[in-house]
Structures are given as C-alpha cells and as structure tokens.
Amino acid sequence: MDKYLMDTAAxxxxxxxxxxxxxxxxxxxDFQALINVNMEIAANKITALIGPSGCGKSTLxxxxxxxxxxxxxxxxxxxxxxxDQDIYLPGTDLIDLRKKVGMVFQRPNPFPLSIYENIxxxxxxxxxxxxxxxxxxxxxxxxxxxxxxxxxxKLHRNALSxxxxxxxxxxxxxxxxxxxxxxLMDEPCSSLDPVSTQRVEELMKVLKEEYTIVxxxxxxxxxxxxxxxxxxxxxxQLVEFGRTSQIFTxxxxxxxxxxxxxxxx
Amino acid sequence: xxHRIDPKIVEKVVFGFLLIVSMLILIPILxxxxxxxxxxxxxxxxxxxxTSPTMNAGGGIYPAIIGTLLLVVGTVIxxxxxxxxxxxxxxxxxxxxxxxxxxxxxxxxxxxxPSIVYGLFGFAFFVIFLGQFxxxxxxxxLLAGSLTLALMVLPVVxxxxxxxxxxxxxxxxxxxxxxxxxxxxxxxxxxxxxxxxGILTGTILGIGRAAGETAPIIxxxxxxxxRLPNIGNYYIFSGFMALPTYLYSTFANVGKYIExxxxxxxxxxxxxxxxxxxTLPAILIRAKLRRGRKW
Numbered sequence: 001m002d003k004y005l006m007d008t009a010a011x012x013x014x015x016x017x018x019x020x021x022x023x024x025x026x027x028x029x030d031f032q033a034l035i036n037v038n039m040e041i042a043a044n045k046i047t048a049l050i051g052p053s054g055c056g057k058s059t060l061x062x063x064x065x066x067x068x069x070x071x072x073x074x075x076x077x078x079x080x081x082x083x084d085q086d087i088y089l090p091g092t093d094l095i096d097l098r099k100k101v102g103m104v105f106q107r108p109n110p111f112p113l114s115i116y117e118n119i120x121x122x123x124x125x126x127x128x129x130x131x132x133x134x135x136x137x138x139x140x141x142x143x144x145x146x147x148x149x150x151x152x153x154k155l156h157r158n159a160l161s162x163x164x165x166x167x168x169x170x171x172x173x174x175x176x177x178x179x180x181x182x183x184l185m186d187e188p189c190s191s192l193d194p195v196s197t198q199r200v201e202e203l204m205k206v207l208k209e210e211y212t213i214v215x216x217x218x219x220x221x222x223x224x225x226x227x228x229x230x231x232x233x234x235x236x237q238l239v240e241f242g243r244t245s246q247i248f249t250x251x252x253x254x255x256x257x258x259x260x261x262x263x264x265x
Numbered sequence: 266x267x268h269r270i271d272p273k274i275v276e277k278v279v280f281g282f283l284l285i286v287s288m289l290i291l292i293p294i295l296x297x298x299x300x301x302x303x304x305x306x307x308x309x310x311x312x313x314x315x316t317s318p319t320m321n322a323g324g325g326i327y328p329a330i331i332g333t334l335l336l337v338v339g340t341v342i343x344x345x346x347x348x349x350x351x352x353x354x355x356x357x358x359x360x361x362x363x364x365x366x367x368x369x370x371x372x373x374x375x376x377x378x379p380s381i382v383y384g385l386f387g388f389a390f391f392v393i394f395l396g397q398f399x400x401x402x403x404x405x406x407l408l409a410g411s412l413t414l415a416l417m418v419l420p421v422v423x424x425x426x427x428x429x430x431x432x433x434x435x436x437x438x439x440x441x442x443x444x445x446x447x448x449x450x451x452x453x454x455x456x457x458x459x460x461x462x463g464i465l466t467g468t469i470l471g472i473g474r475a476a477g478e479t480a481p482i483i484x485x486x487x488x489x490x491x492r493l494p495n496i497g498n499y500y501i502f503s504g505f506m507a508l509p510t511y512l513y514s515t516f517a518n519v520g521k522y523i524e525x526x527x528x529x530x531x532x533x534x535x536x537x538x539x540x541x542x543x544t545l546p547a548i549l550i551r552a553k554l555r556r557g558r559k560w
C-alpha cells in the first residue's frame with residue numbers, strides 16, 4: 001500500500017511547502033553544527049532526518065521551533081521559512097511559533113501528574129480553564145492518539161503509571177490541544193520495544209493526514225518504513241535530500257550510499 | 266608469609282567501632298531531652314502556659330509563647346517571598362556572569378555571619394536607624410525582631426528553594442517551553458508545583474531552627490514583659506517577649522532572685538515542643554514526598 005503511494009508520488013502535483021531553509025548555518029560558539037542547509041519540507045508528509053550521532057539532525061529539528069534559543073551562544077544565520085514566514089526575524093512571536101510547531105522528545109516525558117492534567121497543560125498555560133472545554137480536548141486528543149478507549153476510565157491516574165508506549169502517545173496527545181501544524185519528533189521510538197515502535201509508526205501515518213511530521217531517527221528501517229521524504233546528514237551538512245524510496249535505492253551521493261549500506265554509522 | 270589478622274575479626278572490630286560511635290550520638294540527644302523533661306515537667310502547669318510572668322520570674326510564660334509564634338509567622342512572611350524570589354532568579358533566570366557570582370558569594374557570606382552579629386545589626390539598623398524615621402515610637406518591636414530573624418534565615422530559605430528548584434528535571438521546562446509557554450509560565454506551571462514541597466520543607470526546617478535562636482533577638486526582645494505584644498494599639502510595632510530570650514534571662518538570674526530554679530527547664534521544654542510542632546508539617550511533607558516521588 002505504502003509502496004504504491006510512493007511510486008505514484010512523482011505523478012502528484014507539487015506538494016505545498018511547509019518549511020523551507022535557505023543557506024542555514026548554525027554555530028554553537030565557534031563550533032559550526034549546521035553548514036549551509038537548504039531543504040524544503042512538504043506539508044502533510046512524514047519527512048525523516050537520518051545520519052550518524054552528532055551529525056546535526058536533532059539540532060536541525062530544534063531550529064524549526066527555535067528550541068536552540070535556550071542554548072547560550074547558539075547563533076543561526078540564513079533563513080528558515082515556515083508557511084513563508086521567516087521564523088528568525090527579530091520580533092518573531094516564539095509563543096505562537098511553538099504552539100504551531102509541537103515537539104515530541106526522545107524519552108517519553110509526561111509530567112508526574114494525572115493523564116488529564118498532562119493533556120490540559122498547554123491549554124491551562126494559555127489561559128483556558130472552562131472544565132467542559134478541557135474535557136472536550138482531553139477526549140479529542142486521546143482519541144487522535146488512539147488511547148481514549150483504553151484510558152477513558154483512568155484519566156486521573158498518574159501518567160507515569162502508563163507503559164512507555166502509552167506515555168509517548170500521551171506526549172503526542174499533549175501537543176494536540178494547542179493546535180500545532182507541524183509535529184517534530186526527536187527519535188520518538190528509541191526507548192520503545194519493536195511492537196510499540198510499530199504501533200507508534202502507524203499512529204504517525206494517521207497523524208500526517210492533519211499534521212506535517214518531521215522525524216529524526218537513528219533507525220534506518222524506521223525511516224524507510226514511515227517517511228516519504230528523507231534527508232541524510234553528515235557532519236552538519238545535508239548531504240542528500242529526496243524521496244525516501246530514491247534515497248534508499250538509488251542514492252546520488254557516495255556518502256549516503258556508504259551510510260545506508262552500513263559502512264559507517 | 267606475613268601474619269595477617271583474620272579479616273572476619275577485622276570486620277567485627279570495625280563494625281563494633283562504628284556502632285559505638287553511632288550510639289555516642291544518641292547519648293547527648295537523650296540526655297538533653299531527659300534532663301529537660303525531668304526538671305521541667307514539674308514546672309509546667311496550665312497556669313504556667315496561660316498566664317503572664319510576675320516579679321522574679323514567677324507566674325507563667327504566655328506572652329513569650331505567643332511572642333515566639335508571632336515572631337515565626339513574621340519571619341516566614343518576610344523571608345519566604347524574598348528567599349523564593351532570589352532562588353527563582355538564581356536557578357532559572359540568572360546568566361553566568363559576575364553579578365550572579367557576587368550574589369551567590371553574598372548568600373554564602375550571609376550564612377557565615379555569627380548570630381549575635383545579626384542581633385547587633387538588627388538592633389542598630391532596624392531599631393535605632395529605621396526607628397528614627399517612623400512617626401511612632403518604633404522601638405524593640407516584633408517587626409524589628411522578625412526582620413532580623415528573616416535576614417538570618419534568608420540563606421537557608423534560598424539554598425533550600427534553589428535545591429528544590431534544581432531538582433525538578435530539565436525536561437519539564439523543555440516540554441513546557443516547547444508547548445509555547447513563556448519562561449515565567451514555565452516556572453509557574455511546570456517547575457514551582459513540583460518544587461513546592463521541597464521549598465516548604467527546607468524553609469520550615471530553617472525557620473524552626475531560627476525560632477529557638479536567642480542571640481539574634483537578645484537585644485530586641487524584652488527580658489520581662491507582663492503583657493502580650495500590644496496587638497490592640499500598635500500591631501507589629503509593639504514590644505514582645507520570646508521563649509529563648511526569657512529562658513536566658515531566667516537562667517542568668519537563678520540563685521539571685523528567681524523563685525524556682527527549675528523554671529528555665531520548663532521554658533526549655535515548652536520551646537522544644539513548640540519547635541517540634543512548627544517543624545512537624547515539614548517532617549510530614551518530606552515523608553510523603555519520599556513515598557510519592559517518581560521521576
């Protein structure tokens with residue numbers, strides 16, 4: 001089924017561009033972590049960033065919601081457009097940006113609060129407090145990540161009592177009430193077992209109907225399974241970017257080929 | 266081959282030594298408690314707890330009990346907001362620069378000042394210096410005592426609060442910020458609620474300790490005052506008695522004109538129980554925290 005979709009992708013009209021970077025450089029002090037990255041991420045697709053540890057893929061991911069701002073001495077040059085808006089212009093509203101660009105972290109990291117409180121966290125921060133609305137969002141969000149049936153009677157249990165897979169789904173659900181367009185995932189399955197990983201991957205494929213997903217992954221097979229487009233990064237450079245099927249079958253760059261055939265990594 | 270002592274015997278000797286050392290710690294604790302109890306219990310009657318002192322340390326210690334309680338309340342009201350504010354600034358906002366270093370050194374220095382110096386400073390600054398600017402006769406008041414004690418416990422409150430804030434895992438902040446919260450919202454919703462039990466515990470323990478201090482308030486609290494802090498007319502600007510200072514003045518005069526030589530022990534017993542009651546919430550919160558913490 002997926003294979004079929006990928007093969008016909010070339011015939012589809014050009015997809016809408018959600019994120020576009022131009023001549024993007026990023027420095028941590030003197031160290032250049034991203035070197036002249038140019039890429040276009042299509043809306044409502046899953047885009048994977050692959051590459052060995054320390055290649056800058058997580059750094060690139062954190063460019064898109066400006067979480068790198070938290071690191072002192074981090075400097076970005078070039079442009080990053082999200083929906084044609086340069087998110088590094090002075091005066092950019094970080095609150096709006098981060099509401100629009102949600103993030104799922106490597107380790108499931110729910111707050112040590114109830115399931116309910118975890119999901120309404122974003123809403124409460126942004127000033128929504130009416131119980132009926134909160135209830136509505138909890139139900140909708142849990143339904144979207146397919147946890148509602150299992151958890152609807154346990155909403156006031158501590159979220160840390162859930163399995164890791166459920167915790168990670170909950171972390172995805174926690175994003176949804178603030179209405180993101182884009183979901184960034186930083187190795188979301190690295191602490192999950194294969195069966196849980198598969199289920200989270202299935203969830204990603206459902207979510208991409210509504211959201212643009214960018215996933216950083218160590219796991220090449222995962223990138224091949226879930227993503228439609230993929231970028232291979234090495235030492236801060238985006239070596240190759242294209243359709244996943246092409247990257248994995250006919251890589252244009254020798255370094256990409258070496259990596260996906262397991263010569264290093 | 267050289268002769269070696271059997272490791273099993275060494276084990277027994279070391280174990281025995283450590284046990285004895287540990288027991289030695291218990292002896293003074295029990296001694297203090299038992300002697301206070303033995304001598305003090307006979308002094309404590311309902312009248313002792315509920316009436317004012319009469320001449321020559323007769324009568325009761327009611328004003329001193331109330332004075333110490335009010336002093337503690339005042340100290341909390343002054344030191345908690347300032348200490349917590351400083352702790353939040355230092356652990357969440359401050360950049361690693363010279364100013365931050367100076368503030369940190371200042372806090373450490375504040376903790377190193379002998380308590381009697383606080384007493385002298387409190388008297389000189391709050392009573393004499395600030396007193397001259399006030400329309401009313403702001404002399405050795407409850408407020409001056411609370412401010413002095415607050416200054417002294419401030420390092421404890423700041424350190425306890427900072428430790429509690431820094432114990433909150435970094436990913437709580439990351440998640441909150443990534444959901445579009447501002448820095449303050451992050452502190453307010455994702456950090457403070459999880460640090461609060463630790464902050465309260467540390468603060469209460471510090472203030473419980475300060476409640477029994479004599480030196481910082483010895484120049485401010487009244488040695489003898491047959492009435493309550495004058496709540497009716499001057500509120501916090503009235504003079505007050507406190508248990509530790511009254512204990513000191515009675516003990517200093519035993520054999521001169523104190524009627525009952527056991528009176529200081531009675532006061533000590535009441536003070537110990539009072540401090541225990543004040544710190545009890547902290548002990549309970551901490552016990553609950555140990556059971557409940559999961560991150």
